[in-house]
Amino acid sequence: MIRLILLGALALGSVNAWADLATAEHQVREQQLDAARATLEAHLRQQPGDQQARFLLARVLAWQGRPHEALPIYESLLTSQTDNVDYLLGYGQALLWSGFPQRALESLERAAVIAPDYGDVQTVIQQARAALVVPVTATAPNSDVPTQRRHELQLSTRKDALDNGFDDWRSHRLDYTSTRPEGPGWYGALLREQRFGEWDEGIELGAILPLNDRWTLQPEVGYQPSPYFLPEWHTDLRLQRRFENGYLGAVSIRRTEYETTRVDRLALSAERYFGNWRAGYTLNITDVADAGTPVGHNLGLDYYYRGLSYAGVRLTAGEEEAVEEQRLITSDVRALSLQGRHWFSRRWAMTWEIGHHKQGDYYTRQWLQLGLRHAF
Incomplete structure (x- = not known):
């Protein structure tokens, strides 16, 4: 009898659990x-x-x-x-x-x-x-709980070696980014570059503004107070849309003002994230004042490993504008680069890039860039 009662209680408990x-x-x-x-x-x-x-x-x-x-x-x-x-x-x-x-x-x-x-x-x-680049408003639930903002600082240096008698280029950057899921992000950079025996200094500022669960707006401005070869200023406005199955599309317009000319650019981009991979393509249509309309193509392929670490390749082909001392030139370009970011821990990472760029018949340059990144 006791055994039957115990079995009945267990059965009743199972029924109640299933019902709950x-x-x-x-x-x-x-x-x-x-x-x-x-x-x-x-x-x-x-x-x-x-x-x-x-x-x-x-x-x-x-x-x-x-x-x-x-x-x-x-x-x-x-x-x-x-x-x-x-x-x-x-x-x-x-x-x-x-x-x-x-x-x-x-x-x-x-x-x-x-x-x-x-x-x-x-x-x-x-x-x-x-999430570290574009806020995740499309994926997060409505919440009054504050999410953690992530800040990153990166100090990097780069050297470009040129042929055809051109002096080598050097550049140094201090970049800062701040992102938070469900909220806006912003970034900025201080830069110092040397070309043709002269140094230019400048600043860049930008923001990442989620409009809704699919659309993101990204404005950016840059200013150089007394440039020799860099532009006096530039503005860029990028609109991005997230699609299903890992697809992203974007359009951006950019105006760059030099002392002697102006450059306008329309960029159309498509990206796809699949597995550990990201593939991207950008079509650049540039209008150089009194100097034609160069068209360029950029391809990228990245492989992610150990979280946010990645290694990738970039290919560039078509026409592109470049500065030769204080003169803007347009020529055919071919470029190949390898780049990556390796996180040693949750706080520290190294960034790197090596590349080869052929600027028509003017020069060929090869470069190496190294950076140290800290998240906090």
Whole structure:
């Protein structure tokens, strides 16, 4: 008799557990997240070890804009099932929505290794990589919880070696960027460059402004107070749209004012993120005052590894304007470069670039650039 009572109690408990989960799932489908959370919390007070209910509660908390409360639940779930792809995906999303895109990538890339064809994993990986450049308003839930702003400083130096009797070029830059998921970003740079035996100094400022869940506006200005070979100023306005399946499209217009001429440029860009790869193409149509309309093509391919580290190749072909002392010239160009960024830790990274550029019959230049980047 006692055995029958125990079996009946266990059966009744299982039915009640199933009923609670079914109720919570129905409430989620009806967008009744507060009610679903209350149902799950009441259920877990009776059955704290129900993994399925804890997983659903973590998801509900994240959807409510409380991803920081979901994180310890995911961490506990992953201690018992370290290779559960759904747990890794949910943990990565919660980290991203909490403002930790680089930590999110660690979980998401682990999930991608286990389930390389899991489309949702690849989508969130792309969003996490974009989070440090373009705010993730398209992916984050509505929330009053402040997300963490990320700041980065980079100090870099570059040397270009030219032939045909031209002096080598040198440049130094101090770049600063600030980004935050769900919010605007901004950036700036101080630069100092040497060409033709003269030094020019200048400043660049820009912002990344999310307009809605798909559109982003990026204005930029640059100014050189007393230039010898650099332009006096430039303005650039870029409009970008995010599409499904990892596609991005952008159009930008740029005006560059030199002491003796003006250059206007229209750039049309397309990008695709897939797996650990990013491919991009840009068509540049330039109008040089009294000097024709050069058309150029840029191709890029990047491979991401260990979170935000990457290595990539850039190809340039077509026509392009260049400065020869204080004179603007237009000629055929061919260029190939390799570049990358390697994060040694969550705070420090090295950036690098090497390249070969042929500016028609005027000169060929080869360059090396190295930089040290710090995130805080």
